[in-house]
Amino acid sequence: MLHLTADAAQVEQRYGLNAQRSLxxxxxxxxxxxLVAPLIAxxxxxxxxxxxxxxxxxxxxxxxxxxxxxxxAPWVTIDPRVVADTPAxxxxxxxxxxxxxxGRVHLGAEVVLAHHRVLSEVATLEVTAAEQDPTAVVACExxxxxxxxxxxxxxxxxxxxxxxxxxxxxxxxxxxxEFTTDTDTRFPALTALARERALDAVLLTATPNYTEATAAxxxxxxxxxxxxxxxxxxxxxxxxxxxxxxxxxGHYSGIGAALAALRPGPRLGVEEEFIGIGLARxxxxxxxELIEVTADLGSWRDVRDCEDLPFQVIAARxxxxxxxxxxxxxxxxxxxxxxxxxxxxxxxxxxxxxxxVAVQDIPFAVEPYFTNLHSSNRMxxxxxxxxxxxxxxxxxxxxxxxVRVAVDGVVLATSDMARSLPRTEGAKQAYAFFFDVVREAxxxxxxxxxxxxxxxxxTMRYLAPHxxxxxxxxxLGTEVDFETEYRKRNVGHLMGKQESFANELRPGYKHVIDxxxxxxxxxxxxxDNVAIGTEDLWYVGRDRTYVxxxx
Numbered sequence: 001m002l003h004l005t006a007d008a009a010q011v012e013q014r015y016g017l018n019a020q021r022s023l024x025x026x027x028x029x030x031x032x033x034x035l036v037a038p039l040i041a042x043x044x045x046x047x048x049x050x051x052x053x054x055x056x057x058x059x060x061x062x063x064x065x066x067x068x069x070x071x072x073a074p075w076v077t078i079d080p081r082v083v084a085d086t087p088a089x090x091x092x093x094x095x096x097x098x099x100x101x102x103g104r105v106h107l108g109a110e111v112v113l114a115h116h117r118v119l120s121e122v123a124t125l126e127v128t129a130a131e132q133d134p135t136a137v138v139a140c141e142x143x144x145x146x147x148x149x150x151x152x153x154x155x156x157x158x159x160x161x162x163x164x165x166x167x168x169x170x171x172x173x174x175x176x177x178e179f180t181t182d183t184d185t186r187f188p189a190l191t192a193l194a195r196e197r198a199l200d201a202v203l204l205t206a207t208p209n210y211t212e213a214t215a216a217x218x219x220x221x222x223x224x225x226x227x228x229x230x231x232x233x234x235x236x237x238x239x240x241x242x243x244x245x246x247x248x249x250g251h252y253s254g255i256g257a258a259l260a261a262l263r264p265g266p267r268l269g270v271e272e273e274f275i276g277i278g279l280a281r282x283x284x285x286x287x288x289e290l291i292e293v294t295a296d297l298g299s300w301r302d303v304r305d306c307e308d309l310p311f312q313v314i315a316a317r318x319x320x321x322x323x324x325x326x327x328x329x330x331x332x333x334x335x336x337x338x339x340x341x342x343x344x345x346x347x348x349x350x351x352x353x354x355x356x357v358a359v360q361d362i363p364f365a366v367e368p369y370f371t372n373l374h375s376s377n378r379m380x381x382x383x384x385x386x387x388x389x390x391x392x393x394x395x396x397x398x399x400x401x402x403v404r405v406a407v408d409g410v411v412l413a414t415s416d417m418a419r420s421l422p423r424t425e426g427a428k429q430a431y432a433f434f435f436d437v438v439r440e441a442x443x444x445x446x447x448x449x450x451x452x453x454x455x456x457x458x459t460m461r462y463l464a465p466h467x468x469x470x471x472x473x474x475x476l477g478t479e480v481d482f483e484t485e486y487r488k489r490n491v492g493h494l495m496g497k498q499e500s501f502a503n504e505l506r507p508g509y510k511h512v513i514d515x516x517x518x519x520x521x522x523x524x525x526x527x528d529n530v531a532i533g534t535e536d537l538w539y540v541g542r543d544r545t546y547v548x549x550x551x
Contacts (some may be wrong), residue, residue, distance in 0.1 A: 002100040003042045004050075004115075005108035006276075011038055015049055015064045022062045023055045024382050027370040028402075030498045031206035032273035032294060034112040039092075041070075041099055050095060053088040057374075057381025070095060075381070076488040078480055079527045082380050093118050097125060106130070109278025113270070113290070116277040132278030134254020135221065135238050139262070140246030142214055142224075142233040148184050150215040154407055155181040158310035161362055165317045171550060178516075178541050179310050186212060187231060189304060193269075193296050194228035200265030202226040202293065203283075206274045208411060208497040209297050216245040217409025223255060229264055255279065260286035269293035298502030299511070302494040306516030309539065311364070311405045311413030312495070316537045316548040318366050319415040322352035323399050324551065327421045330390060330397055334423075337392070342385035345397065346373055353403060369402040369414045369498070372533070380526040382533075397421040400524075400533040402499070411497050416520045417549045418533030426473035427530040433469075434523045434534035437462060439547055442491050442505070442521035443538045446545045452509040459491045459505075475527050492521035495537070515542055 012018045019026040019037045026033045038059070039050045051059050053071040060066060071088040072095040089095035096105060096119060105125055107116055109132040120127045159179045166172040190213070194202055204210050204224040211217065213224050213233060222237035222244065236258050237244040239251070252258035256279075259268065268283060272292040280290055305312060326349035333340050350368070357366050373385040376396040390397065400418035404411050422431045441462035445455045460483060470476040490506035493499055495518055503511040505521070522535035537549040 001043070001102065001104040001106055002096065003106050003108070004096070004111055005040045005042075006034060006037055006111045007040075007108060008037065010040060011049070014040065014047070015062075015068070017049075017059065017062050017064055022384065023058050024370060024372055024384060025052070025054060027384075028499050029501065030208050031271065031298060032501065034110075034276070035114055035273040039111065039115075041096070043099065043101070048099070050092065053083065053086070054381070055383075056083070056086060057379035058383040061379070061383060061386050070099070076485055077380070077526060078476060078482055078485055079380065080480055082526070091118075093122050097122055100125060104128075107277055109281075110276040112273060113275050113277050113280045114272045114292075114294075116280070117272065129277045129281065131281055132276070134256060134282055137236040137252050137255055137258055138239055138241070138244060138248055139250045139252060139258050140235045140237070140244045141249050142235055142246040144187055144231065144233055147213070147215040147233070148187075151184060152181055154412060155308070155310065157363060158308070158314065158412070161360070161364075162310035162313040165313060165360060172546055172548070174543065175313070175539065175541065175546050175548070178306070178539070180307060183307050185304055185307065187233075189300055190226050191228040191231060193293070193300055194226065197269060197291055197293065197296065198267055199228065199269040199291060199293070200267045201259065201263035202228070202269040202297075203259070203271070203275075204297070205271050206297075208301060209271070211410045212301060212497065214245055215410055219244065225259065225262060227262065227264070234262060254282055256282040256286040256288070259283065259288060263288070267291055269296070271297065295502045298496060298500055301496030302500050302503050303496075303516075305494070305496055305518040306539075308413055309518065312415070312518055312537070312539070313548060314362060314364065314366070315403050315405050315413045315415035316417070318353060318356050318362075318403050319401065319417050319537075320549045320551050321356045322349050322403075323401060323417065323419050325352040327397065327399055327419055331421055334390065334392060334394065340390055342373055342375060342378075342388045342390065345390065345399070346371065346385040349373070349399065349401070364412070365406045366403050367406070369404040369416075372398065372400040372418075374398060374531070376529055376531040380531045382524075382531075395422075395424050396427050396530045396532060398531045398533040400535060414495060414498055415537060415549070416495065416499050416535065417537055418522060418524075418535035420532045420534065422530065422532060424530060426475055427532060429473055430470060430475045430525065430530075431532055431534065433466065434525060434532060437523050438521050438534050438536050439550075442523075443536065443545060443547060446513055446517070446521075446538055446540055448514050448540065450513045452503060452505050452511045452513070453507050455505045455513075456487070456491050456507055460486065475525065475530065477527070489524075491523065492519055494519035513540060515540055
């Protein structure tokens with residue numbers, strides 16, 4: 001029998017790999033990091049680490065022996081040489097099917113529900129899962145009026161700061177008129193979501209959703225429950241939790257028992273990409289019918305970003321300053337022949353975040369959300385910085401990063417943008433062109449009524465006549481079908497307290513852009529010895545679309 005575990009402590013202890021620190025996509029996907037985290041597969045005394053191929057560079061850079069890793073979910077690349085020597089299974093299900101020699105698979109209680117559902121659909125697999133003992137919880141009712149008041153007070157301060165940050169920035173003239181403090185649709189929108197999916201209750205377990213609903217930091221093991229019929233918000237937290245928001249209304253033997261008593265019917269919305277199969281089984285044992293709502297909740301956050309626009313502006317202006325200043329420091333250092341590493345650039349980036357916050361007198365916590373910083377000499381895969389030398393032989397440095405703006409553990413906004421330091425002539429010319437792609441071809445299409453997938457198609461049409469030039473510059477080969485490959489990835493996404501995986505600018509995504517839509521547009525280009533990232537944040541206003549991350 002093949003045993004799968006996703007226990008983060010075991011992964012770090014046995015492989016030295018901290019998913020939240022060492023892997024890029026686990027850091028980015030705040031509402032679904034258990035879905036993309038590595039799993040340990042054990043069978044007949046042998047163990048293998050199962051890793052999504054997009055994290056290949058990070059897993060190997062962290063020192064995990066290549067022979068102990070199996071990759072799945074092939075990484076999209078326009079340079080097939082990067083992955084030529086490292087095969088990847090088409091999906092986790094196909095890899096598990098290959099590894100389970102007798103067709104039997106047993107999942108640890110922490111393995112995410114989404115994995116369990118996918119594997120259970122494979123006809124040749126017999127899937128079982130571990131149970132988990134319920135943890136006694138206290139139930140506290142949260143005053144929703146108090147939540148709205150808390151956010152309104154923060155927004156009033158956010159407007160004051162954001163107005164000052166963009167005062168005199170010509171290309172952002174008019175953006176301040178879009179700021180609001182008295183519009184807050186979080187609870188009506190959550191009720192509308194529940195009614196659309198015919199849900200009796202919605203369970204909020206991932207931090208971005210918990211804090212959006214409660215206006216409070218999330219204690220370990222705490223979850224929130226929205227009851228749409230009565231529009232009540234309940235927090236369930238382990239009995240020994242020191243500070244639980246709200247007024248105590250009861251004590252229960254576990255989350256399942258609490259929900260059985262509180263929800264008026266069986267249909268329960270759950271974050272299938274976040275909760276483990278153990279909790280799912282506990283809920284089902286009390287008669288709950290689990291309905292997948294990870295994407296729905298992502299959209300719930302995405303479409304309300306305009307209500308927090310001042311904080312998005314603070315995040316974007318902090319990011320563009322810190323990223324561009326850090327790369328300028330690196331460029332000077334290379335020219336002067338100084339010795340430094342990726343980690344030194346990262347230290348400068350952190351210093352520049354702190355400098356911007358101090359000089360601009362920003363009264364909120366501004367801290368890294370994720371950081372993709374690497375030299376192309378080390379790898380073309382995206383990943384966090386390591387102790388790798390930067391010198392005159394460095395061909396390109398990519399810094400694709402975001403910050404989060406928070407108050408008392410509640411995230412109010414995040415950013416996601418990229419700049420690069422290309423050092424070969426071909427890369428410099430390509431990089432200049434990619435700004436045209438991002439700002440004219442992608443952001444230039446963004447207006448009310450445009451469909452996400454159509455933006456991707458328009459971008460492909462814009463790129464088509466320039467591909468021969470990319471080949472002349474040595475930035476693209478003839479060994480790959482560019483159009484086929486690039487249609488496998490997005491050219492941007494909305495933001496909703498994190499990079500959105502619910503609404504992306506890519507084929508198959510039907511979300512309609514509207515006034516108030518906020519997100520990122522990007523062209524990652526990794527080929528041969530150059531990895532370029534070009535990404536800007538945009539906002540669709542009443543009269544025009546703004547490039548918020550342009551200095």
